[in-house]
Amino acid sequence: MRDVRPVQTRGPVLTVRRVDSYHALSVVAPGIAERFRPGQFVTVAVGGERSSMVTARPLHVHDVKSDYGGTVEFVFEATGPGLTWLAERRPRDLLDVVGPLGRPFPLPRDAVNCVLVGGGYGSAPLFSLAHTLRRRGCRVDFVLGAADAGRVFGTLTARRVAETATFTTGDGSLGVRGRVTDVLPQVIVDSRADVLYACGPMPMLRDCTAIAMKYEIPAQVAVEESMACGTGVCMTCVLPVIGDDGVTRMARACTDGPVFRGERIRFDDVGTIPYDALGAPGWKPGPDAAGTARGA
Numbered sequence: 625m626r627d628v629r630p631v632q633t634r635g636p637v638l639t640v641r642r643v644d645s646y647h648a649l650s651v652v653a654p655g656i657a658e659r660f661r662p663g664q665f666v667t668v669a670v671g672g673e674r675s676s677m678v679t680a681r682p683l684h685v686h687d688v689k690s691d692y693g694g695t696v697e698f699v700f701e702a703t704g705p706g707l708t709w710l711a712e713r714r715p716r717d718l719l720d721v722v723g724p725l726g727r728p729f730p731l732p733r734d735a736v737n738c739v740l741v742g743g744g745y746g747s748a749p750l751f752s753l754a755h756t757l758r759r760r761g762c763r764v765d766f767v768l769g770a771a772d773a774g775r776v777f778g779t780l781t782a783r784r785v786a787e788t789a790t791f792t793t794g795d796g797s798l799g800v801r802g803r804v805t806d807v808l809p810q811v812i813v814d815s816r817a818d819v820l821y822a823c824g825p826m827p828m829l830r831d832c833t834a835i836a837m838k839y840e841i842p843a844q845v846a847v848e849e850s851m852a853c854g855t856g857v858c859m860t861c862v863l864p865v866i867g868d869d870g871v872t873r874m875a876r877a878c879t880d881g882p883v884f885r886g887e888r889i890r891f892d893d894v895g896t897i898p899y900d901a902l903g904a905p906g907w908k909p910g911p912d913a914a915g916t917a918r919g920a
């Protein structure tokens with residue numbers, strides 16, 4: 625049986641490239657590459673051995689390849705000292721990487737029509753998903769958006785891989801001026817979409833989910849919550865998610881997610897512990913309550 629447990633590895637940087645407003649860094653990490661499934665992420669230690677930056681950074685995986693035994697490319701924006709340090713790495717520098725982490729995107733059993741929606745560099749994990757879906761015979765249509773053209777990640781690949789690729793920008797510098805959700809209903813109709821996958825900021829995921837529900841198609845969304853440990857220990861990444869039993873639990877984005885069914889996330893309560901969430905102050909257990917994010 626395939627081993628899906630995450631591994632910790634120390635591997636050399638292969639390439640660091642600038643992609644518009646972002647950086648894409650590939651590292652040799654065979655154990656991670658062979659276990660990876662689309663939607664999962666990695667954490668990377670930053671700052672070097674004597675650094676005071678003790679928490680590793682969670683990063684979207686853009687691509688894995690079999691070269692050099694297995695490489696992993698992740699995408700990030702060089703904001704803050706940790707990610708700026710990462711952007712300054714050079715080939716052959718060594719990086720400590722843990723992964724693959726989290727639950728991947730569920731894949732359809734049949735060859736269905738899929739709309740993939742990405743905001744900013746949240747588009748990055750959708751490309752390995754697109755390749756996997758295409759190999760299964762699925763139709764793929766992309767909707768990618770950001771504030772401006774330089775922040776829409778992966779336009780060339782989206783055009784190459786997908787049946788259609790629609791872009792939106794806040795300033796109108798690429799594609800349609802506006803948000804991804806302005807064009808999404810038409811793309812769903814035109815592509816006869818059966819399922820929606822999305823990754824990006826929480827408001828975008830909320831609005832994509834609402835549109836998917838209106839068109840009665842499932843939405844699988846990958847959240848971008850801030851994370852400290854990435855392995856389910858610290859609870860910094862929790863968000864309220866409704867389980868199969870109707871009970872809200874504070875699910876960990878890093879281990880119960882980052883992919884959730886959109887309609888299960890209580891978007892309006894993200895950042896809070898709702899009074900009726902399991903274990904919240906004043907909460908009283910019902911007959912079906914259990915202590916995990918079961919079915920989230």
Ligand code: FES
Binds near residue numbers: 853856861877878
């Ligand atoms: S990041 Fe620590 S529990 Fe999720």
